[in-house]
Amino acid sequence: MDYLDLAPVRRASGTVKLPGSKSISNRILLLAALAEGETRIHDVLDSDDTRYMLDALRKLGIEWAKEEAQVLRVRGARGVFPNKRAELFLGNAGTAFRPLTAVLALCGGEYRLDGVARMHERPIGDLVAALGTLGADIEYPGTAGYPPLAIHPGKIRAGAEVKIRGDVSSQFLTALLMSLPLLGARTQVKVEGELVSKPYVDITLNMMRRFGVDVARDEWSTFMVPESARYQSPAEIYVEGDASTASYFLAAGAISGLTGGGPVRVEGVGQASIQGDVRFVDTLRDMGAAIELGANWISATAGPVAMRARKLRAIDADFNHIPDAAMTVAMLALFADGVSTLRNIGSWRVKETDRIAAMATELRKVGAEVEEAADSLKITPPSTLLPATIDTYDDHRMAMCFSLVALGGVKVRINDPGCVAKTFPDYFSVLAGISER
DSSP: OOEEEEOOOSEEOEEEEOOBOHHHHHHHHHHHHHSBSEEEEESOOOSHHHHHHHHHHHHTTOEEEEEETTEEEEEOOTTOOSOSEEEEEOTTOHHHHHHHHHHHHTTTSEEEEEOOGGGGGSOOHHHHHHHHTTTOEEEOSSSTTSSOEEEEOOOOOTTOEEEEEOSSOHHHHHHHHHHGGGGOSOEEEEEESOOSOHHHHHHHHHHHHHTTOOOEEETTTEEEEOTTOOOBOOSEEEOOBOHHHHHHHHHHHHHHHTTTOOOEEEESOSTTOOOGGGGHHHHHHHTTEEEEEOSSEEEEEEOHHHHHHTSBOOOEEEOTTOHHHHHHHHHHGGGBSSOEEEESOGGGGGSSSOHHHHHHHHHHHTTOEEEEOSSOEEEEOOSSOOOEEEOOTTOHHHHHHHGGGGGGTOOEEEESGGGGGGTOTTHHHHHHHTEEO
């Protein structure tokens, strides 16, 4: 197995220019493809997930081209994909698979969507059922409720009320909302159960608004897509830096600050961010970090109390609103002064891997005591961190999270480090650039 050995890090400090947000990049790419007009997209993330989306769009007949580094020009198809037959392989990219499922179900073509083995374990039945109420015709060639999918032309009924579960993945609601303007009819969406990861739905609504479709909502339970909704290109649009990725570097600044290192500054996301994961800085503050923010940058180190104690403060909090960045909080818990509890993280179970089980297993390897529940983790830090070989489960966030253990003065081996290509192919070299060993 391929692996990467990380030597103990003495201190971390410096500045990191963040790659573009995966969530924003794939939303913009699909909306640009559906819109009327051409869109120049700046700072698109170059990663496995965006490549899967771009490859799928090309197979669907969408013209796009690179104009320069990190700038793409996409010619919109006005809601009608030129190719009515296509087989799409989407890896493990949920931000591509779920929205494309919804859009293609309403497009009147023959499509097959597939992915890697883990994608076959990620549920999609609630989205398929919701689309079925609109008349979509979707079959399961494998296990019912899971990819792969075979999509056939359906007898689509415009203007119906649609219900969708909100307590499994916010991507189901995102997919549905992004597809409904194709119907040209007023459509109401009702969310059943508690909506998880609300900030990601906020990103969706923000991006749709940028492309000319303003969805009204009543709290987080009812959404209304207007009858006149049509996607129009904004001509030019920029992708924010990835706030989830920022969490690793900001955590590195806080941890390193405990022993005189830091600060670490990230550029590309800040006070003006539309991403919910920017609220990770609130957790850092709660744990004793010193934070500075600008419109497009954030800096973190340890605060004076944490520096004196050489420990962060333990935390007990609900992380439903920032599930991806909450994984980084689990790493901060290793450097805390007591037991930390991460609550309402059940959505971790249906991500790139079962992140609750994976996190518990790997935290124990570095010496932590961990209590795992259906939707929470309780972490007791060890008195001394242990060197360990970390399995990453083909999950980019597991690899990036556990790289931070090296800041505790121990050697860490990361198995399958290449999995970070999903969102940040250069992660380890960028981390090395702010690390002193």
